Amino acid sequence: MIRRMLCQLVFFAALCIVGLAACGNSGNSEPVIPPDETYTIAFDPAGGSGGPAPAQAAYGEPLPALTAQPPVWEGNNFTGYYDAQTGGIQYYGADLTPVQNWDKKEDTVLYAQWTPALVLGVYDYAAPYAETAPVIDGNGDDPAWEKAEWYPLDQVWLGGGNASMSNLSPPPAGTFSGRFKIVWTESRLYYLVEIFDTYLSLTRIANPYNEIYLDDCLELFINEDGLGGNHLANNNAFTYHMSYDGVNVMDYMSGAPGESTNPEFINGYIKRNDHVQYVIGNRNNENQTNIYTWEACMKVFDKNYPIGGDPDYPPVVLYEGKKMGFAVAYNDAGLSHSREYFMGSVFIDGADKNQAYQNASVFAKLYLVK
Secondary structure (H helix, E strand, O other): HHHHHHHHHHHHHHHHHHHHHHOOOOOOOOOOOOOHHEEEEEEEEEOEEEOOOOOEEEEEOOOOOOOOOOOOOOEEEEEEEOOOOOOOOOOOOOOOEEOOOOOOOEEEEEEEEEEEEOOOOOOEEEEEOOOOOOOOOOOOOOOOHOOOOOOEEOOOEEEOOOOOOOOOOOOOOOOEEEEEEEEEEEOOOEEEEEEEEOOOOOOOOOOOOOOOOHOOOEEEEEOOOOOEEEEOOOOOOOOEEOOOOOOOEEEOOOOOHHHHOOOOOOOOOEEEEEEEEEEEOOOOOOOOOOOEEEEEEEEEOOOOOOOOOOOOOOOOOOOOOOEEEEEEEEEEEEOOOOOOEEEEEOOOOOOOOOOOOEEEHHHHEEEEEE
């Protein structure tokens, strides 16, 4: 009998000990994680240096916050920590923010992954991706534009007040300035160009195919493969002259095969109205600011686009990391009703700076980034 009572007491005491362990400290609401459910995460910089020290993670729980600085590697951009050296599952973002809960039941090494850093030339442009495409209305107030940087139109391609090749003096202070932004989606490039001009010459607006560049006129240049080369009489690159009428887009291709028999050609230009859609804000200077906002979207075509055009020819699909050749320019005409200055976005070496209309090798580089 005594032996049975001792056994019962021992059993009861054991139950009490288990119960107390399960309840823990009644003043602590934190859940008790069994030791075998907590794992060590180590961080491999994978070619870089620095980064966080090892951390503890509980299975099924949010990843621990990291207070260290991200690793660094000269010439590369850190994209986050993954469970593989290439590919794999991402657990921390580029700013070391956790992106998901811990789902591994073992100690694990996470690897830094890298992309080559984008090194821009002085006139190159990194165009950000537009999650929502801008509305082409000439207002330039869409959120997508906030991500893009303004670049100036400050390179004199022709100057001196009479479009001189040798006199490269710019327009007088307070009479002209220009700047632009570019963003992209998979199907279009988007341009926002702001022009301040105290006098517009629009004498050719009723006949924009009659030397439109002698009036005030925006030009957009694009070389899809970024390889440069001649494009005067082919579609290796496109030179879009955009009239102030808000409708007509012309590519100068004098001497192109079939020009003499193709009705789409007029005075060396060919119509490209289906390539670029654009609207000019403050078109008639209603607000008296002399600031004109050009908002445009462009389909991008490769060099195999037919000379005479083809409405069924598909534009290229744009993607992150794509590199193209580009330039933006403005013909500034004045009281002479002729071009007085030709202002571009890129410095062109040599004595003859009016080359972009025929030589894509003078373009800067346009990089599509996210």
